Amino acid sequence: MKTHLHRPRRLVALIGSLVLAGTALAACGGDDAEGADDMTLRVNVFGNFGYEALYDQFEKDNPGVKIVETAEGDLGAYNTQLTQKIAAGSGAGDLVAIEEGQVVNFLQSADKFVNFQDHGSNDQKDQWLDWKYQQATTSDGASTIGLGTDVGGLAMCYRKDLFEQAGLPTDREEVSALWPTWDDYIATGEQFQEGIGDDKIHFTDAATNMYNSILMQSGDYTYFDTDDNLVIDSNPAVKDAWDQTVDMVDAGISAKLQSFSNEWNAGFKNGSFATVACPAWMTGYIEEQAGEGGAGNWDIASVPGGGGNWGGSFMAVPTSSEHQDMAIKLAYFLTSADGQLSAFENVGNLPSNPTLYEDPAVKDKTNEYFNAAPTGQIFVAGASSLEPVYLGAKNQPVRDAVENALRSVESGDKSSDDGWNTAVKDAEAAAG
Amino acid sequence: MDHTRPAVRRVRGSRGSTAEQLAGYSFISPFFILFAIFGLFPILFTFWVSLHDWSLLGDRSWTGLANYTELVGDERFWTALVNTLGIFVLATVPQLLMALALAQLLNRRLRGLTFWRMGVLLPNITSVAAVGIIFTLLFARDFGLVNWLLGFVGVENIDWQAHRWSSWLAISVMVDWRWTGYNALIFLAALQAVPKDLYEAASIDGASQFRQFWSVTIPMLRPTIIFVTLISTIGGIQLFTEPLLFNSGTNAISGGNTHQFQTLTMYLYEKAFVGQEFGYASTIAWVMVLVIALVAGINALMLRRIRTAV
Numbered sequence: 116m117k118t119h120l121h122r123p124r125r126l127v128a129l130i131g132s133l134v135l136a137g138t139a140l141a142a143c144g145g146d147d148a149e150g151a152d153d154m155t156l157r158v159n160v161f162g163n164f165g166y167e168a169l170y171d172q173f174e175k176d177n178p179g180v181k182i183v184e185t186a187e188g189d190l191g192a193y194n195t196q197l198t199q200k201i202a203a204g205s206g207a208g209d210l211v212a213i214e215e216g217q218v219v220n221f222l223q224s225a226d227k228f229v230n231f232q233d234h235g236s237n238d239q240k241d242q243w244l245d246w247k248y249q250q251a252t253t254s255d256g257a258s259t260i261g262l263g264t265d266v267g268g269l270a271m272c273y274r275k276d277l278f279e280q281a282g283l284p285t286d287r288e289e290v291s292a293l294w295p296t297w298d299d300y301i302a303t304g305e306q307f308q309e310g311i312g313d314d315k316i317h318f319t320d321a322a323t324n325m326y327n328s329i330l331m332q333s334g335d336y337t338y339f340d341t342d343d344n345l346v347i348d349s350n351p352a353v354k355d356a357w358d359q360t361v362d363m364v365d366a367g368i369s370a371k372l373q374s375f376s377n378e379w380n381a382g383f384k385n386g387s388f389a390t391v392a393c394p395a396w397m398t399g400y401i402e403e404q405a406g407e408g409g410a411g412n413w414d415i416a417s418v419p420g421g422g423g424n425w426g427g428s429f430m431a432v433p434t435s436s437e438h439q440d441m442a443i444k445l446a447y448f449l450t451s452a453d454g455q456l457s458a459f460e461n462v463g464n465l466p467s468n469p470t471l472y473e474d475p476a477v478k479d480k481t482n483e484y485f486n487a488a489p490t491g492q493i494f495v496a497g498a499s500s501l502e503p504v505y506l507g508a509k510n511q512p513v514r515d516a517v518e519n520a521l522r523s524v525e526s527g528d529k530s531s532d533d534g535w536n537t538a539v540k541d542a543e544a545a546a547g
Numbered sequence: 548m549d550h551t552r553p554a555v556r557r558v559r560g561s562r563g564s565t566a567e568q569l570a571g572y573s574f575i576s577p578f579f580i581l582f583a584i585f586g587l588f589p590i591l592f593t594f595w596v597s598l599h600d601w602s603l604l605g606d607r608s609w610t611g612l613a614n615y616t617e618l619v620g621d622e623r624f625w626t627a628l629v630n631t632l633g634i635f636v637l638a639t640v641p642q643l644l645m646a647l648a649l650a651q652l653l654n655r656r657l658r659g660l661t662f663w664r665m666g667v668l669l670p671n672i673t674s675v676a677a678v679g680i681i682f683t684l685l686f687a688r689d690f691g692l693v694n695w696l697l698g699f700v701g702v703e704n705i706d707w708q709a710h711r712w713s714s715w716l717a718i719s720v721m722v723d724w725r726w727t728g729y730n731a732l733i734f735l736a737a738l739q740a741v742p743k744d745l746y747e748a749a750s751i752d753g754a755s756q757f758r759q760f761w762s763v764t765i766p767m768l769r770p771t772i773i774f775v776t777l778i779s780t781i782g783g784i785q786l787f788t789e790p791l792l793f794n795s796g797t798n799a800i801s802g803g804n805t806h807q808f809q810t811l812t813m814y815l816y817e818k819a820f821v822g823q824e825f826g827y828a829s830t831i832a833w834v835m836v837l838v839i840a841l842v843a844g845i846n847a848l849m850l851r852r853i854r855t856a857v
Contacts, residue, residue: 195820202603223605376796512822515798523804526709
């Protein structure tokens with residue numbers, strides 16, 4: 116027995132030290148070795164911000180700095196991950212893009228982001244459209260968590276070839292003249308539907324895109340007032356946008372698609388719809404979906420109702436970043452006039468810097484894919500007439516609830532009244 | 548009706564010395580340490596969170612059991628529960644029957660036996676995201692293969708996502724595609740462990756093929772059936788990826804316009820990361836544990852009848 120007793124003892128010691136060693140190893144899995152002056156800045160964005168050339172420039176101006184960008188394709192997934200990492204207080208990177216719809220959400224925890232006002236943003240705020248700067252500033256005005264990149268000035272993209280088949284004018288000036296208001300847009304749709312005579316081709320892609328465009332034109336606020344009270348039921352702008360959209364659905368001119376779904380994406384190529392609400396960044400998206408073969412099929416006219424905004428982003432520095440000073444410098448660099456211009460030339464994202472709207476590089480920009488449409492002029496016109504719209508912290512879940520209800524009306528599952536009641540009820544639940 | 552079990556022989560004093568015990572504990576400790584960190588702690592922490600009104604980015608406050616009472620009156624929760632159970636039954640019952648039939652086929656002498664046996668596992672090792680995307684394309688409204696085929700027998704294009712029954716069916720097909728082969732292989736292993744002399748004896752007694760299957764195969768497979776059903780139950784109630792990918796486009800997590808195919812995990816995820824209601828989402832997680840335990844219990848009760856039926 117004696118020898119037997121010895122072995123387990125040694126074994127115990129051995130295993131004990133192994134377990135300890137394992138824990139110790141796990142504990143010190145820290146940063147990889149970096150030189151004293153070297154640093155890696157991690158930038159997280161969604162989609163394509165068109166910053167490659169700017170990164171090269173910044174790395175050249177700041178020796179020892181290396182920039183690594185991670186781009187997530189899906190905005191929903193990006194928002195979820197960013198929320199998780201900000202809430203957890205680590206892993207968010209040094210510089211992050213925040214989309215317009217999410218910025219109010221992150222303003223709730225403004226302390227988790229660097230306040231750009233402490234780094235001189237107030238002194239140069241005329242660099243951005245006033246409302247753009249306000250959107251990323253807390254309601255007491257004390258903290259600004261993001262610097263504006265682009266805005267989604269709104270236009271209307273249309274299929275030139277399908278318009279021709281339906282016997283409608285195809286010239287962008289004439290097309291714009293067809294629909295000064297949304298009622299005119301619906302009337303044009305009915306004319307189109309009659310002319311095209313094919314029930315596989317519809318005038319509009321989806322009720323939700325028309326609805327959101329109208330809603331974002333209605334100024335001030337939508338589902339939440341500026342004190343963050345849910346006002347879906349009392350704000351006439353919401354119900355008006357709803358009713359007008361239902362009129363469109365009743366006219367039978369909607370392809371009833373869900374935006375960003377496979378079918379919707381395929382529709383750009385297959386021609387299942389002839390018009391789509393078109394913020395500046397959408398031009399790149401259409402080109403990608405419709406492919407080279409679709410060049411010249413699409414053109415751009417002005418949006419009914421005059422102007423509007425869909426999307427646009429900010430750059431923010433999480434306080435969990437270990438290289439805050441350099442990240443702040445990069446944020447200013449990317450959102451500067453030169454930075455925004457570079458991104459615009461690269462991927463077509465419309466600058467949020469109003470001084471650029473007079474710049475010939477923006478104003479005179481044309482897009483070959485869209486029959487050389489003067490995109491600079493069209494989108495600048497849409498952006499300049501914008502009114503700032505306040506979106507509440509719970510805007511996204513409420514918007515999701517209303518869009519679901521609207522789609523169920525569109526698909527014929529519910530009447531407009533039932534759908535509206537569902538929208539209000541679900542919105543109240545979602546607002547918590 | 549055999550209730551005797553082999554008696555466990557206990558030897559007095561075989562527990563060993565303290566040192567030996569310590570050695571034993573340290574051998575098994577890695578699992579328990581890891582489980583405590585990655586299993587037990589999150590479970591308890593989730594319960595703690597579920598007692599709060601806990602906004603992911605904003606404030607948090609203690610609310611006791613208020614989340615649980617709210618959940619009982621939450622229509623969305625009940626819809627999700629019915630969807631989850633509905634898809635679970637619609638997917639699992641045919642799946643296990645098909646798996647059993649497939650196992651029977653694979654248990655015969657066939658040409659290229661290994662090929663077939665490996666083949667049934669292929670869908671399972673395919674990435675679930677790929678399966679989701681392909682099937683969503685197959686079930687697409689305007690350009691989908693399924694609607695195209697149905698068109699030949701005069702069926703109008705079906706909007707598979709739009710209706711409850713059609714979305715459940717399509718999702719069940721996805722689940723079955725992935726898991727039938729896997730379960731078939733487990734059944735196959737069990738089938739091969741059934742002693743041949745039992746079948747010989749049954750044939751001598753004049754039992755038909757069906758009678759042999761019912762009275763010999765099924766009772767011998769009982770532990771396997773229990774295992775497979777339990778695993779399918781846990782997987783089925785946690786169903787997430789297939790219905791999520793089935794709804795391509797914006798707001799996919801809501802599982803359709805009227806939430807007609809939103810499962811419990813999707814609802815949980817929506818509440819946590821879109822609605823930012825971390826406390827409420829944790830409550831859903833805890834209620835899901837109860838649901839799984841309940842369904843597993845019902846399964847166990849039903850499966851006990853297999854034995855008593857003999």
